[in-house]
Amino acid sequence: MDKLVEEICAIPGGEGIRLCIQCGTCTASCPNASRMEHTPRELIAMVRAGMGKEVLSSNSMWLCLSCYLCTVRCPRGIKQTDLMHALECLAVRQHLSTARTRTPIMYRSFSDFVYSIGRVPEMGFMIWFYLLTNPLRALRMIPVMLSLLKHGRISLKARRLRPEAERQLKAILDRAEALGGLS
Amino acid sequence: MRYYTYFPGCSSSEGGAKAYGWSAQAVAKALDVELIELEDWNCCGSTPYTSVDELASFCTSARNLALAEKRGLDLVTPCSACYVILSRTNSYVKGYPELRAKVGEALAAGDLEYHGTVRVRHLLDIFANDIGYDEIASKVKRRLGGLKVAPYYGCQVVRPEPGFDHPESPQSLDRLIESLGAEATRFPLRSRCCGGSLIISEEDLALGLIHKLLDSASSDGAECIVTVCPLCQTNLDIYQGRINKRFKTNFNLPILFFTQLMGVAFGIEGKDLGLKKGIVPVEKVLAQYIER
Numbered sequence: 314m315d316k317l318v319e320e321i322c323a324i325p326g327g328e329g330i331r332l333c334i335q336c337g338t339c340t341a342s343c344p345n346a347s348r349m350e351h352t353p354r355e356l357i358a359m360v361r362a363g364m365g366k367e368v369l370s371s372n373s374m375w376l377c378l379s380c381y382l383c384t385v386r387c388p389r390g391i392k393q394t395d396l397m398h399a400l401e402c403l404a405v406r407q408h409l410s411t412a413r414t415r416t417p418i419m420y421r422s423f424s425d426f427v428y429s430i431g432r433v434p435e436m437g438f439m440i441w442f443y444l445l446t447n448p449l450r451a452l453r454m455i456p457v458m459l460s461l462l463k464h465g466r467i468s469l470k471a472r473r474l475r476p477e478a479e480r481q482l483k484a485i486l487d488r489a490e491a492l493g494g495l496s
Numbered sequence: 497m498r499y500y501t502y503f504p505g506c507s508s509s510e511g512g513a514k515a516y517g518w519s520a521q522a523v524a525k526a527l528d529v530e531l532i533e534l535e536d537w538n539c540c541g542s543t544p545y546t547s548v549d550e551l552a553s554f555c556t557s558a559r560n561l562a563l564a565e566k567r568g569l570d571l572v573t574p575c576s577a578c579y580v581i582l583s584r585t586n587s588y589v590k591g592y593p594e595l596r597a598k599v600g601e602a603l604a605a606g607d608l609e610y611h612g613t614v615r616v617r618h619l620l621d622i623f624a625n626d627i628g629y630d631e632i633a634s635k636v637k638r639r640l641g642g643l644k645v646a647p648y649y650g651c652q653v654v655r656p657e658p659g660f661d662h663p664e665s666p667q668s669l670d671r672l673i674e675s676l677g678a679e680a681t682r683f684p685l686r687s688r689c690c691g692g693s694l695i696i697s698e699e700d701l702a703l704g705l706i707h708k709l710l711d712s713a714s715s716d717g718a719e720c721i722v723t724v725c726p727l728c729q730t731n732l733d734i735y736q737g738r739i740n741k742r743f744k745t746n747f748n749l750p751i752l753f754f755t756q757l758m759g760v761a762f763g764i765e766g767k768d769l770g771l772k773k774g775i776v777p778v779e780k781v782l783a784q785y786i787e788r
Contacts, residue, residue: 324550325592344689345701376698378705379543380689381580381655385663394656401547419697423544427556431538433506442696457734464773466512478536481606482559488605489555492598 317365320403324495326395329387333357339383339393349373350413353383353393356400369409374400375416406494418445431474431482436467498626500617501564502531503582505540505575505726513575513726515770519755520574520619522768526635526759527627531572534564540578541585544693554595555602557585562603562610574619574755576725577692580652582616587657618653620724620754621660624668629675637763638785639677645757646683646718646749647673648709650728654687663687669754673722676761685712690731706731707739710747719781720750722757729753733775750778760785 321327339353346352350371351359359368374397383393401420404410410417422442426433436458443451461467474482508517524531539545541557560582564571573579589596590612603609623632647669655663664687670680690709691702709732713721723729733751740747751774759769766786771778779786 323594325588325595344705348701376694376701378651378689378692378694379580380651380692382651382664382689384656392656398543398547398550402550405548415697416694417548419693420544420547423542423693424548424552427539427542427545428552431556433511433539433542435507435511439696457738460737460775461512461734464775466514466773468510472510474536474538478538481608482538482556485555485559485602485606485608486552489552489598489602492551492601494549495551495595495598 315363317360317403321360321396321399324395324399324402326392327399329389329391329393330357330360330396332389332391333361334389336388338386338388339391342382342386344380344382345376345378349376353397357396366409369400369404369407370411372411372414374398374404375411375414402494415446418442421445428486431479432472434468497528497530499530499532499569500572500622501567501569502533503537503540503560503564503571503573503578504533505573505578507726507730508574511726512730513753515773516574516726516729516753516755519753519759519769522764523755523758523762526762526764527623527631529622529627532567532569534560534567534571537563540573540575541581543577543581546581551598551602553581554585554588554599557581558589558599558603558610559606559608561586561589561614561616562608564614565610570615570617572617572619572622574724574726574753576618576650576652577727579616579618580656583657583659586612586614586616618660618724620653620668620672623758624672625660629671632672632758633675636676636761638761640757640761640785641677643678643781643785644681644717644719645673645678646713646716646721647680647686648683648713648721648723648728648732649687650723650725651687651689653724669722669724672754673757676758678757678761681713681716681718683713683716683718685709690728692727692731695731695735702731703735703739703742706735707743707745710736710739710745710749714747714749718749720752720778722752722754724754736776748776750774750776750781752778
């Protein structure tokens with residue numbers, strides 16, 4: 314699993330994983346650490362101990378809020394939040410993302426819109442997310458949707474890019490895909 | 497007149513935070529600031545995309561930077577989530593040569609190039625530091641005397657980059673609120689997380705965080721909360737009813753964008769500021785100041 318350490322180091326922000334002194338400042342700062350299967354500090358120890366598979370199939374990084382408290386407090390300057398994003402990407406690439414959190418599907422639903430039209434209409438994205446997870450859960454959202462509708466805060470359509478701009482973005486993203494990621 | 501390239505982001509352009517976009521433009525005009533929208537901008541790159549496909553996210557982000565570079569002005573966004581991602585792309589493309597090479601190659605497929613010269617700014621930074629509190633105070637037509645406002649910064653406007661304010665004890669929004677004549681409350685959780693997009697996938701977790709914020713703000717005597725991010729506004733406003741049910745509380749705190757509060761003090765009409773877009777009504781708290 315040294316390979317995993319190398320892959321993480323190849324992702325910008327991930328290289329700090331070698332610097333960790335296991336002080337636990339990240340865990341103490343994290344609003345969601347208590348709900349993670351492994352705390353932020355543990356994740357680093359586990360990756361370095363060759364337990365990559367357990368790390369990548371856990372719910373931990375998917376509970377990261379990207380609030381960057383750990384990052385600004387780390388005495389070793391590790392970009393812990395970016396490390397979480399790197400773990401998420403690697404889990405996706407290795408098809409190891411967990412079913413114990415809906416965040417991977419939520420992120421996927423969001424990203425689908427970015428890739429296909431370049432912008433994210435909030436309601437379209439929510440509907441797509443519920444279709445991909447549990448459409449019945451969408452029923453709970455009806456009161457929220459109705460109050461948003463009443464206040465004119467729902468738009469199903471995003472204002473689109475001009476067609477040539479949409480093609481330009483697509484060309485860029487297709488080239489990015491051909492380059493095969495960061496690591 | 498000051499000119500900036502403006503990046504509204506999805507939420508403040510046509511999404512749930514339209515009122516932010518409207519009020520930002522109205523207030524900018526009053527301050528002789530022209531926010532010129534970046535033509536054909538796309539999604540900032542976004543934290544969700546970064547967590548699924550980092551290179552694609554960097555390239556999405558870099559297209560905006562490349563387009564903005566042609567204009568030669570600072571790139572300003574009112575959205576903290578866009579701000580953090582655009583800034584990150586900007587500094588990483590400069591700091592990581594391999595990333596720069598890959599992003600450059602991808603951009604070339606769209607006949608674009610990026611040389612790293614754009615400055616990414618948050619709208620709060622522009623008003624607080626380019627315009628300044630004295631200039632803001634000089635435009636006030638209705639001083640918000642006596643109004644107690646909780647300054648809510650959230651996370652990404654102050655972290656992680658060493659930016660324009662302190663990452664854990666920021667002050668710029670406090671001073672801005674005070675320049676309008678209002679009182680900024682202490683609000684100890686001012687730079688803690690609202691749950692962000694995890695309100696959708698992990699509602700229980702996020703509701704717990706929002707509850708703590710509302711509790712902290714109201715126990716300090718705030719009559720309303722002011723935010724600098726569409727996602728923060730959405731979470732605190734839309735989910736307040738659900739919080740009250742779940743935690744048997746009685747919060748009734750209007751959640752305003754800081755530009756809306758400025759607009760009210762500048763005497764701009766309520767409809768131009770989208771004051772009716774709030775789910776928790778703002779009228780009662782602001783009644784004596786609102787221009788009809």
